[in-house]
Amino acid sequence: MMANLFSVFEPSSSIFNLSMNWISTILGFLFFPYLYWASPSRSSMLWSKVTSTLHKEFKALLTTSHIGSSVMFISLFSFIVFNNFLGLLPYIFTSSSHMVMTLSLSLPLWITLMIFGWINHTQHMFAHLVPQGTPFILMPFMVLIETISNFIRPGTLAVRLAANMIAGHLLLTLLGNTGPSLTLSILSILIFSQVLLLVLESAVAIIQSYVFAVLSTLYTSEIN
Template sequence: MMTNLFSIFDPMTNIFNLSLNWTSTIMGLMLIPFPYWFMPNRHFILWNFIINKLHNEFKTLLGNKMNGSTFIFISLFSYILFNNFLGLFPYIFTSTSHLTISLTISLTLWLSFMIFGWINNTQHMFIHMIPQGTPNILMPFMVLIETISNIIRPGTLAIRLTANMIAGHLLLTLLSNSSNNMPNYLLIFLILIQILLLTLESAVAVIQSYVISILSTLYSSEVN
């Protein structure tokens, strides 16, 4: 029995009193190795095509300043995408719907960018806080605004991912719980609506992983 609406995001899954909820965060890794053991197939060709497109796009955003750094953001995209898709299956814990995972990822990336930027490009980081052409009287306010907007970046990345994952799952759960006392002729429409919502959630899983990786790339390009 569900005691809380949000308890669907924290199911009690244990064997021998060992919590197995967070094992879903590494289940996506099981889908990766098989292209290395088998001949290239459609899945491998499609995934290779996506990775090449992402590599070219990230390389355009980063320029030639950080060679090889595109693989960091491709790995981030793949990790979030696998976890988002796994959360769409029944009885699988959605780890990206928790700030524990999303905030850890965004905060780690943001701290890495900030430490790298302030150590290696200190003058550029100071210049970036004051846009060109700012009047002298507005400079203190611009520094304050830029500092606040920079500090809240990891929080906005984490909340964006978490909120989008929670919203769709909550809507699917509310619709499924309302089907208990529903006439049979309305169940058909409910099933169709849930199929459409599940399709939308699949698109959201891809879009959110892409948005997080693109924003992380843009944030990293500002420290050079």
């Protein structure tokens, strides 16, 4: 019987019927405490530069004047990018490739924004359903389209992140499974292609984290 192709992504390791693979989700937090007591290194200075750049960009995108409003999205970016990179290491479970994980990030954020927007900016939320300059006859259709577009936002955020992360891992797994049956010359080409794919996956890990955080920031700016 042929095994399920996606079985390699299942959180199968368990102790007392509790999946232990999900513990990899919190491994990223282990990198932060040393920043408070260790002397600054090149990696910590680089990360500080990254967070400073993200703060300036998110602050420009956010229309709210609340101090520190960009910290939440910088933390969201950091959490996702650490999980994406940890998933590239051997024998570490990629939690960000599962909808359970991605929906747990996007759905509470979207629900919170909707509750805050409809309670505090009700008139603005109604006005947002009809874009400026829409002909009167098209207004009912635009309200329907905007409503559907609004409701699918958490799903698109979750699916985009999970699909992009699992696609590259699946390709790496498929190519890696062909290794034992190849000759030495073809195997060297396979290893070189795997290294290139790993570099590509590293770029995807950063890009998808950035896209998730930026889209969340844009959705937040729409309710103010």
